[in-house]
Amino acid sequence: MAASATVPEPAITVVGIGADGWAGLSEVGRAALREAGAVIGGPRQLELLPPEVAAERLAWPSPLRPAVPGLLAAHRGRHLAVLASGDPMFYGIGRTLAELAGPDALRVLPHPSSVSYACARLGLPLEEAEVVSLVGRPLDSLAAALYPGRTVLVLSAGADTPARVAALLAARGYGPSRLRVLEQLGSPAERQLAGTAADWPHPPGDPLNVIAVDCAPEPGTPRAQLVPGRPDSAFESDGQLTKRHVRAATLASLAPAPGELLWDVGGGSGSIGIEWLRAHRSCRAVAVERDPVRAERITRNAAALGVPRLQVVSGAAPAALAGLPTPDAVFIGGGLTAPGLLAACWAALPAGGRLVANTVTLESEALLTEWYRRHGGELLRLAVAHAVPVGGFTGWRQAMPVTQWSVVKGMDVVESMDVVEVPEQGEQQ
Structure with missing residues (x-):
């Protein structure tokens, strides 16, 4: 009988640690740190270790991600431990290490996350928690999670985050929302602060905090929605806007799925890319717009609607498409008859990728008819009357x-x- 293959020992032990420090670790976690030759972590985390952990202590440099491969390579062969806040695989260093070193190189010992603690304190079922991280992410990201009656847990970036969140809520028509700031969760110094966004009364407190937002809009605040087809008034526009009902039909044809990338070519006001991103938090999109004024407007619209991660490329397609990552779907809302544009978008798509093109001109319609004849798909005319x-x-x-x-x-x-070749069209009506 053949001998079974030997499974190599993980090279890195990732130990989750909470605000309760050494006292909150399991004996397995403590043993891993005692046996380590080197421990890497943030300065605050390293300070939580007692003298019995004799390992060399190394603080993460900044920026962190580019330094990880070199730091791991420099300590290869040692018993290497990494400290992480709470659950390392929940918005933590564990993801970065898994991506750069490979999951098989890791032994992860999780600690309860700050979200688990917050849900326990608030009596909120964990599976119903809407979580938004503002650690290293724009504040505007929170706007996409604002729905009346929902509770959002915000992972704070520091002591000033509660006041910044309160200001954003008040500016977006959610001033009546109740905020509860939970500091130092799990430690003896744990405390809660409460107030409303419109008149947040507290000065900056502890940097280790989670913010619970009970979303409550002011009367007259526009109602958000999950599905595409937001009112045209939700977008700042100079008229180059895919109108609401056509936009909903267009997103249905593009069929976004988690993790997929869209090219929105001829971005106009950015409405297609924005609605694509709001379909799922892991969706990605690039808006390509040749007019720099419109490109700036797309950026503002994306921030206002809670998806500041929309990448905006200012330049004329097809030249501006060079070097972009491979798309899962392409929408062409303008410039269809620009030489080589449709062919370039088609060539960039992998097998199984989707392409949707809209036009209101006869010249572009003739072009789409020819491509439909050669490649199939669905050709339709959308007519809306008010x-x-x-x-x-x-x-x-x-x-x-x-x-x-x-x-x-x-x-x-x-x-x-x-x-x-005809003058490029903006985003279609």
Whole structure:
């Protein structure tokens, strides 16, 4: 009988530690730190270790991520331990180490996370907790989680975060929201502070805090929604905006899924990329816009709607597409007849990728019809009419119809094809 393969010992032990320090560790965690030749962690975490941990103590440099490979390589062969706040795999150093060293190199000993402690203190079921981390992330990220009646747990970036969160809530029409700041969770110094966002009364306190936000809007605050098709008024625009009903149909054709990347080509006001990102927190998007004024407007819209992670590229496609990561889906909302644009977007898509293109012009419609003939998919015309006053009566006002081509790329090869050069169009109506 063949001998079983030997499983190598993990090279790095990652020990979660809380505000209760050494006293809160299990004996397994304590033993791992006693046996370590070197311990890496933040200065605050290293200070929690008692003298019986004789290992060399190394503080993480800043910026942290670029320094990790070299630091691990310098201590290869030693019993290496890493200290992490709470659960290392929940918004912690564990993810970075798993990505750079590989999961098989890690032995992770988790401690209760600050969110687990917060839910226990608040009587909030952990599975119902909406968590937003502001550690190394823009404050505007919180805006995407604001829904009436929901409780959001905010992982704080420091002592001033509660006041910054209160100011953002008040500015976004959520001033009546109740805030509870939970400091030093799990330690003897644990305490809670409470107040409303509109008149937050407390000065900066302990930097180790979690903020519970009970979302309550002011009367008249626009209602947020989960599905695409937000009101046009939610976007700052110069008119180059994919209108609400067409936008909802477009996102349905693009079919975002967690972790996927969208190219929004001819970004206009950024509405397609923004709605794509709001579909799931792991979705990614790049908006390409040749007009620098519109590019800046896209950035403002993304921040206002809680997705400041939208990457905005200011430049004309197809040249501006060079070097972008491979997309899972492409939306073309303007400039369809620019030489080589459609071919470049099609070539960038992998098999199974989706392409959706909208237009209101006959020239671009002819181009989409030709691509539909050659590659299949679905070609449709979207027409929306709104009821408007007509004297003392009511009648229909027809918006410009939008021709949409949507297709899933198979294994076929793109052929070269001639296009007619016309001035680029902005994001379609």
